[in-house]
Amino acid sequence: MGVIELSWWQLAMAASLVVLLSLCIYLARLGLAGSLLLAAARTAVQLALVGLVLEALFSVGSLPWVALMGGVMLLLAGREVMARQQRRLRGGWSFGIGTAAMFVSAFSVTVLTLVAVIGPTPWYEPQYAIPLLGMLLGNTMTGVALGLDRLTEGLWAQRQLVENRLMLGEPWSRACGGIRREAMRSGLMPIINSMAAAGIVSLPGMMTGQILSGTAPALAVKYQILIMFAIAAGTGFGAFLAVSIASRRLFDGRERLRLDRLGSGRGR
Structure with missing residues (x-):
């Protein structure tokens, strides 16, 4: 069985769950909504950059x-x-x-x-x-x-x-x-x-x-x-x-x- 490819819109659907969670946290006034969104954004950006770096590194080796x-x-x-x-x-x-x-x-x-x-x-x-x-x-x-x-x-x-x-x-x-x-x-x-x-x-x-x-x-x-x-x-x-x-x-x-x-x- 091959690997099922994931598109960007499918990842966006997963990200919407984090956005929904942050909204609930904000409405509950727990003070963590901003930190959660920032951490999610950092995760996406950092992993995307690491993916590009690793692809280049694997090709050089x-x-x-x-x-x-x-x-x-x-x-x-x-x-x-x-x-x-x-x-x-x-x-x-x-x-x-x-x-x-x-x-x-x-x-x-x-x-x-x-x-x-x-x-x-x-x-x-x-x-x-x-x-x-x-x-x-x-x-x-x-x-x-x-x-x-x-x-x-x-x-x-x-x-x-x-x-x-x-x-x-x-x-x-x-x-x-x-x-x-x-x-x-x-x-x-x-x-x-x-x-x-x-x-x-x-x-x-x-x-x-x-x-x-x-x-x-x-x-x-x-x-x-x-x-x-x-x-x-x-x-x-x-x-x-x-x-x-x-x-x-x-x-x-x-x-x-x-x-x-x-x-x-x-x-x-």
């Missing part, structure tokens, strides 16, 4: 262009991590820590999956590399952002408790141990919930897309299991690195809590 695309995606993800924090580290540390953690985790897991598991020829085949990296970066970005936000907010809210434990002689790692655990838990919870509900409560997006495009369900399931495990590894390592580096940054060499290294962010 060279490693430098794939690496450039991956670098741009990484930098944008790092910016999103920084923007989602209520209290961010000063001096660009939030951007640097988030970007570095995602580079080490998401890129490493992507390359390992391409080379050792999927094995396309060449290994950087854009058809596999870019979608896989995009899924890992998107989920790792969420985990890193949640972990950093929970860490900084927790240290700010419990600063007196942490400082009291430091004065009692505890090392910084133990003084903020509970906050670090909560930060890691916050970063990992979305992917844990997704894996727990996959196939029972919901069909994951990649699997659904493959089935709609005509892929055999058995093959789609194998790819989805691979992607879920890769996302879990990338998100876990990324959140662990980000929380570890950021928590160390908030204590100096004399093991004093340095909340002066935190600024304020607008958050989202």
Whole structure:
């Protein structure tokens, strides 16, 4: 069975549902109608542009262009991590820590999956590399952002408790141990919930897309299991690195809590 083509007017029918929802929100005075419409418009424009870029990239298929695309995606993800924090580290540390953690985790897991598991020829085949990296970066970005936000907010809210434990002689790692655990838990919870509900409560997006495009369900399931495990590894390592580096940054060499290294962010 072939893929059923979608025309622009059919997409417009789907968009009308979002417009109808925004109208209901506006009439209910919930204050989210504008944000919903803006997000829908951004989705359409961004995905349309990405489609054009990917078509050009697939036709070229060279490693430098794939690496450039991956670098741009990484930098944008790092910016999103920084923007989602209520209290961010000063001096660009939030951007640097988030970007570095995602580079080490998401890129490493992507390359390992391409080379050792999927094995396309060449290994950087854009058809596999870019979608896989995009899924890992998107989920790792969420985990890193949640972990950093929970860490900084927790240290700010419990600063007196942490400082009291430091004065009692505890090392910084133990003084903020509970906050670090909560930060890691916050970063990992979305992917844990997704894996727990996959196939029972919901069909994951990649699997659904493959089935709609005509892929055999058995093959789609194998790819989805691979992607879920890769996302879990990338998100876990990324959140662990980000929380570890950021928590160390908030204590100096004399093991004093340095909340002066935190600024304020607008958050989202």
